[in-house]
Amino acid sequence: MSTSRTPTLDPAKDRSQVRQKRMIAEHFERLARAKEEGRAVVYTFVPGNLTELIGAVGTLPVLPEINALQSGMRGRSGAYITEAEKSGHSEDVCTYVKCDIGMLRSGNIGPTGTKIPEPDLLLLSYTGCFTFMKWFELLREQYKCPVVMLHVPYQADGVITPEMRQYVVRQLRDKVVPALEKVSGRRLDLDELSQRLALSARAEDDLVAVWESARHRPSPIDGYFGGVYYIGPIFSAFRGTEDAVAYYRELREEIEARVAAGEGPLCPDGPLGPERYRLVVEGPPNWTSFNDFWRMFSREGAVVVASTYTRVGGLYDTGFRHDPAHPLESLADYCLGCYTNLSLPKRVELLERYIRDYQADGFMINSVKSCNSFSAGQLLMLRELEKRTGVPGGFIESDLVDPRYFGKANIENRIQSYLQMLEARRQGGYA
Amino acid sequence: MKCVVGIDLGSTTTKAVLMDERGTILGQGITNSRSNYEVACAVAHEEAVLAARRSLLDRTIESLDGPGADEARAVRPRLREALRLELYLEELDELSDAVLRHVSHPAMAPHRAVLEPAAREVLDGMARSAPELFLGGGGRRSDFFRDVAGAAFMAGAERVCEGGRVPFDRLAGLFDRAILDVEVRFRRPAFAPLLTRALDRIVPGNGDDRGDRAARGRVEPLLRAAADHPLDEVAFVGTGYGRQTLPFPKEAVKSEILCHGRGAHDSFPDTRTVLDIGGQDTKAIQVDEHGVVTSFQMNDRCAAGCGRYLGYIADELNLGLHELGPLAMQARRMVRVNSTCTVFAGAELRDRLALGQNRADILAGLHRAMMLRAMSLLARSGGISNAFTFTGGVCKNPMATRILETLVREHYDAGITLNTHADSIYMGARGAALFALDDLRAGRPGILPNFGRAASQPAEDPPCGRSEPATHPFGREVDD
Numbered sequence: 001m002s003t004s005r006t007p008t009l010d011p012a013k014d015r016s017q018v019r020q021k022r023m024i025a026e027h028f029e030r031l032a033r034a035k036e037e038g039r040a041v042v043y044t045f046v047p048g049n050l051t052e053l054i055g056a057v058g059t060l061p062v063l064p065e066i067n068a069l070q071s072g073m074r075g076r077s078g079a080y081i082t083e084a085e086k087s088g089h090s091e092d093v094c095t096y097v098k099c100d101i102g103m104l105r106s107g108n109i110g111p112t113g114t115k116i117p118e119p120d121l122l123l124l125s126y127t128g129c130f131t132f133m134k135w136f137e138l139l140r141e142q143y144k145c146p147v148v149m150l151h152v153p154y155q156a157d158g159v160i161t162p163e164m165r166q167y168v169v170r171q172l173r174d175k176v177v178p179a180l181e182k183v184s185g186r187r188l189d190l191d192e193l194s195q196r197l198a199l200s201a202r203a204e205d206d207l208v209a210v211w212e213s214a215r216h217r218p219s220p221i222d223g224y225f226g227g228v229y230y231i232g233p234i235f236s237a238f239r240g241t242e243d244a245v246a247y248y249r250e251l252r253e254e255i256e257a258r259v260a261a262g263e264g265p266l267c268p269d270g271p272l273g274p275e276r277y278r279l280v281v282e283g284p285p286n287w288t289s290f291n292d293f294w295r296m297f298s299r300e301g302a303v304v305v306a307s308t309y310t311r312v313g314g315l316y317d318t319g320f321r322h323d324p325a326h327p328l329e330s331l332a333d334y335c336l337g338c339y340t341n342l343s344l345p346k347r348v349e350l351l352e353r354y355i356r357d358y359q360a361d362g363f364m365i366n367s368v369k370s371c372n373s374f375s376a377g378q379l380l381m382l383r384e385l386e387k388r389t390g391v392p393g394g395f396i397e398s399d400l401v402d403p404r405y406f407g408k409a410n411i412e413n414r415i416q417s418y419l420q421m422l423e424a425r426r427q428g429g430y431a
Numbered sequence: 432m433k434c435v436v437g438i439d440l441g442s443t444t445t446k447a448v449l450m451d452e453r454g455t456i457l458g459q460g461i462t463n464s465r466s467n468y469e470v471a472c473a474v475a476h477e478e479a480v481l482a483a484r485r486s487l488l489d490r491t492i493e494s495l496d497g498p499g500a501d502e503a504r505a506v507r508p509r510l511r512e513a514l515r516l517e518l519y520l521e522e523l524d525e526l527s528d529a530v531l532r533h534v535s536h537p538a539m540a541p542h543r544a545v546l547e548p549a550a551r552e553v554l555d556g557m558a559r560s561a562p563e564l565f566l567g568g569g570g571r572r573s574d575f576f577r578d579v580a581g582a583a584f585m586a587g588a589e590r591v592c593e594g595g596r597v598p599f600d601r602l603a604g605l606f607d608r609a610i611l612d613v614e615v616r617f618r619r620p621a622f623a624p625l626l627t628r629a630l631d632r633i634v635p636g637n638g639d640d641r642g643d644r645a646a647r648g649r650v651e652p653l654l655r656a657a658a659d660h661p662l663d664e665v666a667f668v669g670t671g672y673g674r675q676t677l678p679f680p681k682e683a684v685k686s687e688i689l690c691h692g693r694g695a696h697d698s699f700p701d702t703r704t705v706l707d708i709g710g711q712d713t714k715a716i717q718v719d720e721h722g723v724v725t726s727f728q729m730n731d732r733c734a735a736g737c738g739r740y741l742g743y744i745a746d747e748l749n750l751g752l753h754e755l756g757p758l759a760m761q762a763r764r765m766v767r768v769n770s771t772c773t774v775f776a777g778a779e780l781r782d783r784l785a786l787g788q789n790r791a792d793i794l795a796g797l798h799r800a801m802m803l804r805a806m807s808l809l810a811r812s813g814g815i816s817n818a819f820t821f822t823g824g825v826c827k828n829p830m831a832t833r834i835l836e837t838l839v840r841e842h843y844d845a846g847i848t849l850n851t852h853a854d855s856i857y858m859g860a861r862g863a864a865l866f867a868l869d870d871l872r873a874g875r876p877g878i879l880p881n882f883g884r885a886a887s888q889p890a891e892d893p894p895c896g897r898s899e900p901a902t903h904p905f906g907r908e909v910d911d
Binding site: 383396407410413416418420428 | 686731813
């Protein structure tokens with residue numbers, strides 16, 4: 001496959017996406033060689049991931065959530081979940097966890113077909129999801145390796161106070177960095193960390209430009225279904241790398257070219273037809289029927305102009321950037337600011353902003369029953385947003401990676417009903 | 432006369448509504464979907480066309496003047512029932528054929544000698560008692576052929592099986608199989624021969640009485656003229672679960688949420704909240720002053736609390752669905768039922784019956800458990816605003832309605848009006864017809880050519896009363 005190939009109808013085949021695919025393949029190759037090359041491996045979570053720090057001490061990150069969602073997209077998650085349930089995990093447990101446990105019990109083969117190495121350290125960044133703690137407790141039991149916990153205070157009052165920041169910085173300095181240094185056998189070089197953070201900020205600038213391109217009509221991107229491709233590098237192993245900078249620069253150029261040409265986003269069936277509905281989406285997508293789910297929107301001319309799920313691994317479009325001048329403080333602010341760590345009022349505020357800024361016709365909540373940290377309070381959010389914006393909300397239910405919980409007919413029915421409702425309201429009544 | 436058609440392809444039943452250009456309902460039809468939407472659609476549609484002809488006949492009779500007018504008006508109430516009777520007899524003929532076909536199956540050979548005469552006796556008895564059922568003035572609880580014929584068959588079977596020589600279960604099983612055959616057959620009953628037979632029954636005019644003959648002579652031409660009045664179906668809209676399975680163009684397909692909301696609002700213009708409980712769906716819908724949906728919630732993943740919940744309970748008790756509500760209304764106390772799963776509720780029912788608790792009391796509790804689920808869905812959709820309209824098949828159940836009234840009073844405002852409608856089951860089709868009317872008024876007729884032609888022309892051949900195999904406009908459209 002040539003990397004100079006022009007964009008095709010498949011979003012996974014844009015030049016930037018070809019680059020992303022190569023980057024991911026190389027990362028998994030590095031992981032496959034890690035043990036023989038003596039590189040320590042650190043498992044961590046997407047929200048509050050400290051990729052620059054992990055990289056700066058020469059260790060390699062593994063993100064079990066991303067493995068789980070990729071297993072979902074590759075049609076493996078059903079079997080993995082069954083495997084986990086056989087070992088005693090309940091039907092109601094987070095399906096990311098069960099998918100990961102099942103994958104582990106099935107040989108821990110990653111998305112590129114190579115074995116994922118065992119962790120030398122479990123870096124538990126606690127950002128709003130209680131299940132993270134239980135998840136790594138299970139992995140610790142399995143791998144008999146150390147866990148270092150970074151406790152990130154919940155933004156209950158919607159602000160990051162200096163005390164909260166200092167609390168996180170202290171943990172980084174006194175607990176996390178020493179733990180990383182211990183497994184890597186290398187001291188942290190703060191200058192190198194700063195250099196990485198400078199690269200992060202450059203990529204973040206370009207990512208924000210990509211998000212904000214959705215203000216155009218037609219929107220050149222789908223900020224949810226297409227958006228999950230865009231967050232791939234920056235939410236996983238690449239923040240703070242030259243690779244990520246190149247990826248986001250290329251992506252931004254592609255999007256800007258689409259804006260100049262007045263083109264809409266590329267969808268599973270090709271370019272989106274006339275843009276009929278602009279939506280904001282709250283909640284993670286379903287991964288097991290990802291393209292079918294996307295088509296339910298794209299075939300009706302619905303484009304997602306902004307989504308909150310694409311902010312779980314970092315919220316950049318409210319102004320935050322990693323700051324090389326204040327490395328640990330900046331990492332603390334990053335962790336504190338992740339979407340999963342925001343209070344309900346803050347989430348409502350962000351969604352309200354998206355609805356207004358991106359001139360959305362409606363907003364849709366995809367509620368995932370097995371993900372309480374995301375789902376609790378979503379109906380309240382829906383009512384509040386309707387009250388504040390006058391824009392009607394839609395509510396659907398599915399799951400992250402358990403294929404049993406994606407009821408295609410039901411979900412499609414609700415989406416069509418919702419979009420037809422938008423149309424009827426747009427016309428202001430019936431004849 | 433120009434008219435529009437709305438079809439609601441529900442998970443359990445398929446409904447059709449014909450509406451004139453003023454938005455007045457001309458006719459309604461309903462049949463079991465049984466997963467065969469093509470046939471169900473055609474059957475419901477034909478029934479609606481027949482009903483439309485009946486109501487056009489009514490209208491014509493009302494406006495008649497001159498010789499025969501008063502006589503025509505005098506026969507109108509009996510004529511309506513006589514037409515229903517003739518249709519019932521047609522379907523009964525088919526049921527008889529189907530029952531006898533099942534008896535003749537090789538697997539039934541060991542029982543045939545006993546079952547066949549028993550089945551014939553039951554079916555003959557049904558045909559003999561049919562006139563009394565329709566023209567006797569006693570009223571019926573249901574107009575569904577399955578319900579009416581089912582009750583009559585079971586009553587006849589119980590009589591025939593007295594003494595134990597004929598096994599009741601096997602006889603009843605014949606009906607259960609045969610009714611499925613009848614429900615999935617598309618008939619094209621012609622109105623004119625039906626009318627003739629109905630008139631033969633109530634104004635025979637063939638006796639010695641010259642007055643009778645003269646009356647028949649005056650009434651018949653007037654009625655025939657009305658019966659032949661052309662019905663031009665010029666727009667249609669489909670809705671409901673099966674809508675995607677039919678070759679409706681996309682613009683002629685509307686979500687059932689919008690259709691139910693609009694149908695309910697059209698019936699009761701003060702409506703702001705709608706609860707629709709259908710076979711497998713419960714929908715809580717909020718509408719604005721124009722009937723446009725502003726918010727909705729539907730049950731997901733689990734269909735407990737929907738019509739099938741009651742269907743399952745009815746099966747457990749060996750009762751007709753329409754008998755459940757009246758029986759539950761006889762409850763002296765309400766047994767608390769906590770199961771939110773249909774199957775577990777069945778288990779709880781059996782358990783409580785085994786403990787000797789009263790059947791009606793348990794049923795009352797089951798109804799309450801079901802309506803509590805609906806209340807939860809209503810809360811999710813934004814609560815209940817005045818006026819509150821309850822629609823869907825379950826709305827016909829008096830106990831469901833009574834409990835809903837109580838719950839609304841307990842949880843919301845005692846001043847909220849609860850609307851129910853005798854034709855609540857048709858609300859989705861009614862809303863769909865209103866969307867079709869929009870198309871007609873906007874100059875966007877959306878009728879499928881075959882659909883219109885087959886539906887609006889009275890079939891002349893074959894003579895009414897005979898069934899055809901299940902070919903119909905939708906089927907042909909696909910095949911072409």
